[in-house]
Amino acid sequence: MRTPIALAIACIATVLTVDAAPSTCTKSYKVISGDNCYTIGEKFNSSAPKLISLNPSINSKCTNLKVGQVICLSKSATSTKKTTIKSKTTKKTTKKTTKKTTTKKTTTKKTTTKKATTTKKTITKPSTTTSTKATSTKTTSTKTAGATPTLNYTKGLVAAVNSKSDFCMFLPSSPGGKDLNNGKVDDEAISKSEKSANAFCLKANKNAPGARLFPKNFIESAHFYRNSTAGYVQVTGKFNPATYSLSIKDGGGQYDNHGKGSPPLSMCFGYKYFVNLVEPDKPDYCMRCCDSYEDCHAGRSTYGCGRVVSNGNYN
Structure with missing residues (x-):
């Protein structure tokens, strides 16, 4: 009992x-x-x-x-x-x-x-985790890992890739990078704006608050691809540098959110990582958003879109 x-x-x-x-x-x-x-x-x-x-x-x-x-x-x-x-x-x-x-x-x-x-x-308790390990924002061929970013979105610094007719990527905050070059077109506008770029979209996008619209006729071709198994989406193609006063001598540069980000706090909606190259001298662009760092590797910027997004269509 x-x-x-x-x-x-x-x-x-x-x-x-x-x-x-x-x-x-x-x-x-x-x-x-x-x-x-x-x-x-x-x-x-x-x-x-x-x-x-x-x-x-x-x-x-x-x-x-x-x-x-x-x-x-x-x-x-x-x-x-x-x-x-x-x-x-x-x-x-x-x-x-x-x-x-x-x-x-x-x-x-x-x-x-x-x-x-x-x-x-x-x-x-939120399930998102943040790595406190600081990493270099300079993209070189020796970079092997990146910090895991949190899914926090800052107005004007959020890109998105939904389709070939609905996507966003990053560009200098002023035409030709003039705001950082004493009012003159900069032949290195893309690389010099890696810390101050803004998000630009084909059309207004609810997932990219504060993003600006591409200049008229800026995007000349767009090819969309989604890899559901790997967990990434991308858009690649040609653009017209003249519509945004970009120099055809500009070899381009890379935007990504590895480490502290280029630009800092930048994100692609719904994904942990993104890598975005703009090359006025070709003129090619590529934008990929990924779940895994390996699919959006930031250590290949010197190779251009053809290496970073090798399965892209640049016609």
Whole structure:
């Protein structure tokens, strides 16, 4: 036969186990056409990573949203309050049985409550990790690894690649790099703007807030490719340097988000890495966004688009 102490502890464990269930959703939203995690987060003063953490059904890139899908915007910790109330009731019942077990019961209650709190924090902690190891932003042929960036997006520094008619990449902040060359066209505008470039898109893109539009007739050809197995997308082709006052003597340069980024804080929406080369002297461009560093290797900039994105179409 169980002693009064054993019965009391069993009751407490039962109540706390029941109330440690996940918090319920207190605010939800039905997905409409054109929505994505970034725009939904912006609309409700939240963020894409938070929405993904609150909704296990959404994948890490937020590419599987469906029109009519109901997603959770916030959850409450009501289960913790319930635990406190029920624990107090059990404590009172046990006191009637014996006074000598008061200290043990109080200790058991506090220990269980702390464990429940720790579990809750683990569930809501963002899954994105950040490497604190600093890496050089200079791209050379000897570079073998890159820091893992977080999926944080800064206005004007977010590119995106969705199709051949809907993509973004980086360019100098002014035509011909004049703002960094005393108002004159710079024959090295691309390489000299690697720390100050801005995102440019073919058309307004919700995933690239603050991006500017390419000059009219800047893009002459675009070839889109997606590798679902490796987890990368790319767009390659020809452009017209004259529409943005870029010199045909300019051998080009590379933008990427390895290390501190070129430009710093730059990202490609939905992907951990990107590499983007612009070469006015050819004139070729290539933009690839990847899940893996090896598919967006930053240590080959001196070889140009033909080596960095070797399967690209540059006609």
